[in-house]
Amino acid sequence: MWLLRRSLTTVILTLTLxxxxxxxxxDLGASSGAYLRPEWSVERTQAGRAHVVGYLYNSGIRDAANxxxxxxxxxxxxxLAATYRTRVMGDVLSRNRAFFDVPVSSPEATYRVIVxxxxxxxxxx
Numbered sequence: 567m568w569l570l571r572r573s574l575t576t577v578i579l580t581l582t583l584x585x586x587x588x589x590x591x592x593d594l595g596a597s598s599g600a601y602l603r604p605e606w607s608v609e610r611t612q613a614g615r616a617h618v619v620g621y622l623y624n625s626g627i628r629d630a631a632n633x634x635x636x637x638x639x640x641x642x643x644x645x646l647a648a649t650y651r652t653r654v655m656g657d658v659l660s661r662n663r664a665f666f667d668v669p670v671s672s673p674e675a676t677y678r679v680i681v682x683x684x685x686x687x688x689x690x691x
Contacts, residue, residue: 601626616673
């Protein structure tokens with residue numbers, strides 16, 4: 567009887583330890599807003615044209631590539647007046663920044679910069 571009980575305990579313990587575990591889901595492809603932060607200002611060139619220029623900061627541990635930005639020109643009350651799109655040249659390395667420059671129509675307008683899409687990489691490319 568003792569041998570049967572010990573064998574049964576061993577089998578149950580083995581099955582319990584070798585069974586797959588259930589873990590909560592993790593968002594490893596975290597949204598761009600979590601790690602990419604744009605800082606910008608509107609500047610006027612010598613020719614008088616307006617540009618939204620700034621840096622995109624990556625506070626994450628992975629490199630960001632193929633980053634697309636959307637610049638929205640706003641009217642009073644945050645109403646959308648125009649949209650401009652561009653891609654950030656090169657990768658935004660982990661804990662680093664990348665420059666961007668987007669030609670826009672008016673230096674007096676209010677703008678908002680949004681990260682539209684990004685590809686995340688864990689390794690050097």
